Amino acid sequence: MSTSKTHGGAAHGSVKEYVWGLIWSVILTAIPFGLVMSGALDSGLTLVIILLCAIAQIFVQLVFFLHMNTSSEQSWNVVSGVFIVLITLIVVLGSIWIMQHLNHNMLMGH
């Protein structure tokens, strides 16, 4: 099955690719669920592993399900994606940062 043919930034996949995507996604979902349900590790370490698994699974799905790569046909998809990740970080982290300072200044931070 050919995977090289592209359609304006949406390459075609193969059964093998989707099965690998599914296997990786199941593993990366099972790890954080298992850790939180069993409570095996302390909460700080669990938090880090949850975040790492989530980020890894997002990449797994982008590569195996959405067939993103670094080819020139997809450069605009990647550029807009990186831009949105930046905006998302500014919105989420900026909001948390500002509101924490606001709570602190209003003496509500406890």
Next chain:
Amino acid sequence: MATTDMTIAPEADYDGFVKEEHHHDYAGDTLLGFWIYIMSDCILFATLFATYAVLGTGFAGGLTPKDLFDLNFVAVETALLLFSSFTFGMAMLGAQAKDESRLFKWLGVTFLLGLAFLCMEMYEFYHFSSEGADPTTSAYWSAFYALVATHGLHVFAGMCWMIILVVHIKRDGITEENHTRLACLSLFWHFLDIIWICVFSMVYLMGVM
């Protein structure tokens, strides 16, 4: 001088219409445009996640997520959505092979998985509300329902889109246009799965810790 480089002589059989190539670009432009829509949808979810993070401790003395969240239930929801993403991929392969029955079979499975997910989510909302945690209970639960229900509404929209596409494909077959529409829906459906990864990680897993 510079403009002469831009001028391209028409093909020998040019009859005033650009057939093949124009069509191909149309599909590519549509997909890129839809991708940019999805990126803007990311900003919608980013604001909802930011709201959720900021209001994350505003329980107003009421119920907390630790009292209500059931991780086994969420694990099943997650599995349904993850497998639906996989089955949609199988449906896309059916469409690429121009095999209508294979496409409809996998699209049907995807629809049923999406429906099961939505039913579980609505049951969950009903259960939480009847336990005393509805959207008006506290800032936390307002943010929770806004975020999770927005994702649910997207899943519902995707399922309506699936029904409409099946009608289109039954009428016209797997044409270039229908294939482009299917590819857009595929982007949308996989995107919803990616948003759900963030929801179960930040809301459910971190909520019970």
